[in-house]
Amino acid sequence: MSRVVYGRLMSVDRTQVLRAAAALLSRKATATMDEVARAAGIGRATLHRHFAGRDALVRALEQLGIEETEAALEAARIEEGPADEAVRRLVPALQPVAPLLSFLVTENQLFEGDGQNEGWARLDARLVALFRRGQEEGAFRIDLTPAWLCEALYGLIGSGAWAVADGRVAANDFSYMITELLLGGARRSVEK
Amino acid sequence: MSRVVYGRLMSVDRTQVLRAAAALLSRKATATMDEVARAAGIGRATLHRHFAGRDALVRALEQLGIEETEAALEAARIEEGPADEAVRRLVPALQPVAPLLSFLVTENQLFEGDGQNEGWARLDARLVALFRRGQEEGAFRIDLTPAWLCEALYGLIGSGAWAVADGRVAANDFSYMITELLLGGARRSVEK
DNA sequence: TCCACGTGAGACATAAATGTCTCGCGTGGT
DNA sequence: ACCACGCGAGACATTTATGTCTCACGTGGA
Structure with a gap:
């Protein structure tokens, strides 16, 4: 699972994370942040760096x-x-x-x-x-x-x-x- | 909010509790056991006496x-x-x-x-x-x-x-x- | 009247998810 | 080659819901 260059160095592609989260949450709406992170192939800490919390993640998915x-x-x-x-x-x-x-x-x-x-x-x-x-x-x-x-x-x-x-x-x-x-x-x- | 006589003495009507739970959970699927109990007009402990846990409650609603x-x-x-x-x-x-x-x-x-x-x-x-x-x-x-x-x-x-x-x-x-x-x-x- | 029983309220322990932090690592740029 | 930066992993504290227990109360039956 290669990642896209974002800015100057290899970093998480926000949209790709959102797509993975969408795919998982569509099947299991109560999935935890840890499960979302694993589904996106990133660490839970990193997921948290991009989305302040579960609520922020859902809001981003809404957008x-x-x-x-x-x-x-x-x-x-x-x-x-x-x-x-x-x-x-x-x-x-x-x-x-x-x-x-x-x-x-x-x-x-x-x-x-x-x-x-x-x-x-x-x-x-x-x-x-x-x-x-x-x-x-x-x-x-x-x-x-x-x-x-x-x-x-x-x-x-x-x-x-x-x-x-x-x-x-x-x-x-x-x-x-x-x-x-x-x-x-x-x-x-x-x-x- | 009167309750129906069940058996020999005044007690919780299981079906009535289930209906209240259904009404609440239909609107807010993530409602807690405490919210369900309040919606049914009973204590949380009593809700627990009738349904071993949230899972059991959902199963009963399913039935x-x-x-x-x-x-x-x-x-x-x-x-x-x-x-x-x-x-x-x-x-x-x-x-x-x-x-x-x-x-x-x-x-x-x-x-x-x-x-x-x-x-x-x-x-x-x-x-x-x-x-x-x-x-x-x-x-x-x-x-x-x-x-x-x-x-x-x-x-x-x-x-x-x-x-x-x-x-x-x-x-x-x-x-x-x-x-x-x-x-x-x-x-x-x-x-x- | 007295007793039995289910209830409500609340204290308490547990489990689980969340949010925060540190640290070592490796990539990519300089 | 060196450095800066973001990431992964994990430890940790916090929060929240859950599950269990005790106890006083009041109803309804004997």
Whole structure:
């Protein structure tokens, strides 16, 4: 496990540590700092030098998750084109972030204080706007609120990530299963 | 806060304690035994007398959740009638258990050991059978696997419980939002 | 009235994770 | 070759949750 040159000499790559932490905590949310350090291939003291404590680590993961999710929204250009097509682009773009995202949404500690990250509100606003746009375009039904569709998307992303990690769904089917269920539902439609 | 007579003298109602614990842990999964005891209105020592430790408490909650979920499957008679109608009966029947269920599914500790409760397998089998039956009846599409539909149902139940607890969805809309999305999806169908 | 029993409160010990510190080492730059 | 810097390992103190115990109290039954 080689490390990337950071500044002038060999040092820990912060992002790489965060990715390892995300991978571990997605599977075991109660993992200790020691386990996180070992999973990242660094010493516990070093982990502490970079993140003042467990809380700081979770906050950093939150920031990373928000940034990568926003990057996925950008990559999927969700503000462009028909809303249903935007959703079809969005879900696969979110797949790499899905485990981290499902960890963060269950970390309710992040949402109860008064200093909650405004990134969630930004994400929610864009997703809600997407679903509302779909309704205005006549593509989405209006009896399901945009807020609920947004929440359901999070839930399905989490379920999908879990099902893939558990081997009940193939990674290649992740996007299809989520997109088709979210857009078309389970009922067999007559026009198909 | 009166207690129910249990046996010969006034004592703690185990089920009532479990319900209080479920209500608290659904909102704050990392609540301590002391917080659980206070939420149940009993002393910490008494909580310990009834449940040997935190693990035993979680196991008891697991058992309760499984039993109530199975009771919901019974009440909804999911093996009878058309599959889509069975789903429409099932979701509202699951609503009271939804918070507890969403807590349990995120408690991954329950699923990694070798002594996992066989109740989950029973539940999965019945739900998978329900979705498979729907496919065989021609009511459900066959490109979404029953296992995925089962997983998605869990996810939507969890999202719904969370959205209701957070005030983003009215409790009265819980069943409708979940059922309609699961069965019909977000897309506006031409026949409606 | 008296007794038995479960409870609440609190003291106490234990376990485990956290946070801090020191020190030796090796890399990479000078 | 030398030096500066960050890292790993480990010791240590602290904090927090857990688990156990004792004891006084009050209810409910005899």
